Amino acid sequence: MTLYYTMCxxxxxxxIGLFGAIIAPMPFxxxxxxxxxxxxxxxxxxxxxxxxxTFIFVAVLFIDALQRMVRIAQEGAAAKAKVEMADVRAETTYAARRFYAQRxxxxxGATLFLSLILSRVFYILLDFINVxxxxxxxxxxTAKGSGVVGENEELRKRVKELEGQVKTYQAADRDFETLKKQADQQASEYNRLADEHIKATGAFSNKKAD
Structure with missing residues (x-):
């Protein structure tokens, strides 16, 4: 095998090694x-x-190998068409040439095809990783937003509790104001009755003195 086919x-x-490394199972x-x-x-x-x-040169080698194989196949068909006695050395040479051309x-072809597959798989995996x-x-x-939503729910519950406490305190304050008003009214009424009693008692004392 010549140097360029050895390099190929x-x-x-x-x-093949890179393809196996890319598709091998491993952690993300x-x-x-x-x-x-x-x-x-x-x-x-x-x-x-x-x-x-390099793949451009490989493509050139692929075209050259294809042309050689077609030419060798045509030579073989032409040789079979001849009625002359077959030569063993010629057949051996023809078989070797055909084998090398096919190889x-x-x-x-496999190198070019695998390069296309490798490139496609590489970019698919890269897109998958980005996604x-x-x-x-x-x-x-989303998890952070869910945490914020949970905190907001707790804050809403706390606000509702505080609103309930405020309403309770407001109701108690209203009751206190009512009691205060009632106490003021009772005190005013008591003072009024006391004044009337004092006036009545004072008037009775004055009449008795007369």
């Missing part, structure tokens, strides 16, 4: 740190840019 095979193995906090590192780290961004250029086609973070934030705000 190494790239395919790296994609660990997955979040890993995804944020892969999406925000500047070194990883440079590596991704280099890989995009290169499958290798480059989960927004959900956790909203849930925390």
């Amino acid at each position: 095979f190494g790239l395919l193995m790296s994609e 906090a660990m997955r979040k740190r890993m995804m944020h590192f892969l999406s925000e780290n500047p070194i990883v961004a440079k590596i991704q840019y280099a890989l995009k250029i 290169n086609l499958y290798l480059t 989960q973070e927004e959900y956790n934030t909203l849930q925390a705000k």
Whole structure:
């Protein structure tokens, strides 16, 4: 296998390893740190840019391998159409060429296909993590709001209790004012009767003296 196909095979193995690491079961906090590192780290961004250029060359290799396989298939069909005696060495060479062409086609095709799947899964997981973070934030705000609502309910109950106490005190104050008025009236009546009694007693004493 030539150097560029060897590099393509190494790239395919790296994609398989990264894909397995991304979809492996792990705690949410660990997955979040890993995804944020892969999406925000500047070194990883440079590596991704280099890989995009590499995938362009892999696509060129895929097209070349496809053309070779088509050409070899056409040569095989033309050889079968001939009535000449079959040559074992020629058939062996043809089988080897066809095997290498198919291997290169499958290798480059699998690398390109897995790169598309890996990119799609990566962004789906990243969106999922962002949505989960927004959900956790909203849930925390809702819980905080529920706590405030609970405090407001307690304050309302306390206000109602205080209003009841105020009404009780107001009723007691009204009763006190009523009793005070009654006491004042009774005192006034007593003073009036006392004055009348004094006047009557004084008048009787004056008549007796006469």
